[in-house]
Amino acid sequence: MRxxxxxxxxxxxxxxxxxxxxxxxxATGTAVVITALVALSFLSASSKVRQERADLAxxxxxxxxxxxxxxxPTPEETQLVGQQKQRLAVVxxxxxxxxxxxxxxxxxxxxxxxxxxxxGLNAKSPQSPASTSPVPTVSSSxxxxxxxxxxxxxxxxxxVARFLSRLAVIPDLTNVQLLRSxxxxxxxxxxVQFTIAADIRxxxxxxxxxxxTVPAATTTTGAAS
Numbered sequence: 001m002r003x004x005x006x007x008x009x010x011x012x013x014x015x016x017x018x019x020x021x022x023x024x025x026x027a028t029g030t031a032v033v034i035t036a037l038v039a040l041s042f043l044s045a046s047s048k049v050r051q052e053r054a055d056l057a058x059x060x061x062x063x064x065x066x067x068x069x070x071x072x073p074t075p076e077e078t079q080l081v082g083q084q085k086q087r088l089a090v091v092x093x094x095x096x097x098x099x100x101x102x103x104x105x106x107x108x109x110x111x112x113x114x115x116x117x118x119x120g121l122n123a124k125s126p127q128s129p130a131s132t133s134p135v136p137t138v139s140s141s142x143x144x145x146x147x148x149x150x151x152x153x154x155x156x157x158x159x160v161a162r163f164l165s166r167l168a169v170i171p172d173l174t175n176v177q178l179l180r181s182x183x184x185x186x187x188x189x190x191x192v193q194f195t196i197a198a199d200i201r202x203x204x205x206x207x208x209x210x211x212x213t214v215p216a217a218t219t220t221t222g223a224a225s
Contacts, residue, residue: 099125099200104148104172111166115159119193120151126200145175145199153191157181160194173198 073081101123112118124147150167154160160181168176180195 100172104170104200107170107172108167111163111170113154113159113163113166116152116154116163118150118152120149122149123147123200126202144179145177145197147200148173148198149179150196151194152196153186153193155189155191157183157192160192160196164196167196167198172201174201175199 104123126147152163154163160178164176164178167173176196176198178194179197181192182194183190183192185191
């Protein structure tokens with residue numbers, strides 16, 4: 001059979017509608033842009049996931065290198081801790097029984113009158129070398145103290161009395177007594193030579209009983225007049 005064109009000649013030759021072409025182009029471009037954005041987002045997410053997996057693997061390797069956690073102190077560590085505590089207690093007890101001689105001599109220099117000069121000084125710690133308990137402080141005036149003895153010269157018995165009263169206010173000294181005071185002549189000057197003795201106040205005993213021995217300390221100084 002012979003083909004017959006039923007459309008009018010003008011319709012078959014008419015060009016496509018311009019608006020329809022623009023709409024098709026816009027739709028195609030939009031689809032391309034959306035596809036590109038989706039692909040870019042997918043690639044970015046994939047890269048982030050790979051980086052996080054790599055970080056996780058690195059952290060896991062670091063954790064694997066750590067030594068295993070101990071369940072508790074070993075017997076050796078417990079023994080060392082006990083020895084450390086015992087040594088600290090011994091040191092604390094020794095410090096509690098130590099006489100602060102620098103403080104005693106500083107206090108003595110502060111109360112020494114200008115018209116009194118010392119010719120001799122003998123001091124010893126109240127701690128006995130054979131016992132950990134302090135030597136009892138002498139409280140009776142009948143027994144002469146022997147722990148802290150001072151010899152000196154001055155110009156009058158009043159100066160000796162003034163020096164004696166000042167020594168009595170030193171906190172580290174107790175049972176301060178005048179043992180001797182005599183008037184003598186040195187050249188053409190009359191001087192009063194005296195001897196004063198006192199006891200050292202016993203330091204506080206440590207509260208933790210630990211077997212330890214602290215040797216007694218003896219200090220002797222002298223200066224010529």
